[in-house]
Amino acid sequence: MRTLVVEDEVRLARHVSRALTNAGHETAVVHDGEAALADAKKNPYELIILDVMLPGIDGFEVLRRLRKAHVDSRVLILTARGELNDRVNGLAMGADDYLAKPFAMQELVARVAALGRRYAEKAPIKLQVADLTLDLTNNEVFRGDRRIEVSVRELTLLRVLMREPGRVFSRTELCEKVWEREHEYDMKLVEVFISRLRRKIDVPPLIHTVRHLGYTIRETAP
């Protein structure tokens, strides 16, 4: 996807651009609002990643002028403020998505991929790893024929792991994904819930510890 990154912090722009390039997107970078307007009107970008706080014209104003000039590229707003009204503002002005700084690069790449899809993928109804199933419609968990009672957090943790079997999640990442808001909870919390889940579902083991790194769910040990 042809993508324009508008971000005045040069290093952050470089990281974003590199991550998107690695994910197979064609990326250009500008550092201020005027350049963004000029570039976006000239070149048909499919996606513009737009920072709100820009020197000169700010991100919201860039978005307003782009829409006025009938530039219909998709727009993903980046904001440092993280206040809800920024999001409401941005979406009301015709942005397609919104991400608060500091964001996980994987999250950005995933959002970009989602914006690239013409139609939203149909969400799966049932997640399965070996004989462990999680029914997303009624949140029931089965190991083979045995029904397993899980708590709220255990369920969310299991869902995150089972959506991407084989992928290694760091504790930090799980903390952020399961508890959503960044908080000061001890990372031990992740370990506690992993061990609880293991006790409930893990014979033979499905959740594996990858030394120094984190956890993954898959059928056989690596």
Next chain:
Amino acid sequence: MTRWPLRWKVALYSALLAIAATIGGAVTTWYVLRYHEIAAFDQRLTTDASEFFRDVENFAGGPANNRRVFKEIFVPLAMRDKLVEVTDAKGTLLYRSPKVHTPLPVDDVKKFHNHIIHGHTIRMAEFEEGGLTLRVGDDLKAISQIGRDIFMAMLGAIPTVLLIILIGSRWVASRAITPIEEIRQAAASITAQRLDQRLPVPPTGDEIAGLIEVLNAAFDRLQRSFEQAVRFSAAASHHLKTPIAVLRAGIEEIMSDSECSLRTQAAADGLLHQVHQLNSIADKLLLLARADAGRLEVRFDEFDLSELLEGVLDDTRALAEPLDLAIEANVPETLPLKADRVYVGMIAQNLLENAIKYNERGGRIKVTAQAKNGSVLLNVGNTGQGIPEERAAHLFERFYRGRGDERVSGSGLGLSTARELARAHGGDVSLLQADSTWTELSLSLPRGG
């Protein structure tokens, strides 16, 4: 001390001053009058004496003759009503008027002098001429009467004076205070949302106008610093969040590098966790900055508090496991609430974190949620050492940590943030109990937002 309205104070003081002035005036008048009356009195006595001596001389038909027998007839009629004694050069009494019941004092009666005789103030003088000594005195009754009259007149005047001064000065004070009352009302209407309001400066150019100018200048400064604070929270957000975003992106790039060793990846994950902590602190500081600036934005959503608490309690049980804490939860099946879900989550998490942090091994935590009189209440109690009174007073202050030991981690931002968030909803977080056995905090939120 009771607070008296200024206008009544002015009236009262004026009246007291008026009374003092009346008394002062009366006393002065009395002294001046008395002085002149006594001078006239003395003059009369002197005139009487010289008349007496002239008469004695006339009767003798020549210079006074000692050998002549003194007769009552020599004494003028006008003098016989007074106290009179006449003696010759040897001190032999020649005449005594009928009013004199005891001999008149002889010593120190050279010049005019007051004597108390039979309870009456008598003014006396002694004159000598041609071998005769005349001692004459009279009652000062008439002059004392003037003093009493003045005193009575004053007593009669005081209530009238008092009333006039009281009413008059209250009216004057009211008029003087009216602009101050206007200033008070105008100043009260200047709030964080309407800081651009200013007090109207009257065209009088008097002290009140000067005061208003000074106040307006103070409001200008206040508005400037307030606006700076608002701008700061937006700018600080950008300045803090951008480098954190760069840090995070950089660390994640290291971690996603396939050539990176596992050890490096683990170290990078540790750094990433620190970045999260940093971000969390920045979030809270910005939240407080916004709260201070009165710009805390609360997004009211309908949600189920019971559902939210289920997750938080789940975490609490997990975190409390190593401490062997018994957790008792009285949460209804559903508890609909209209509030900011994210903020309420932060408050609930905060209260429960504290209940674990300040607990003791084998202790208890009790969580009660209920709807009551249009409010939703969440009470979180725990066993533990409790909070000493002097510390309880500082519990909701920023960066204040309940105990001095470093065993307990955290930024200390917690309870102050929780309270600010609750208050932004129109609710509050308060300390219900803090003794050596039980500590209980309560969150109350209006149920309908």
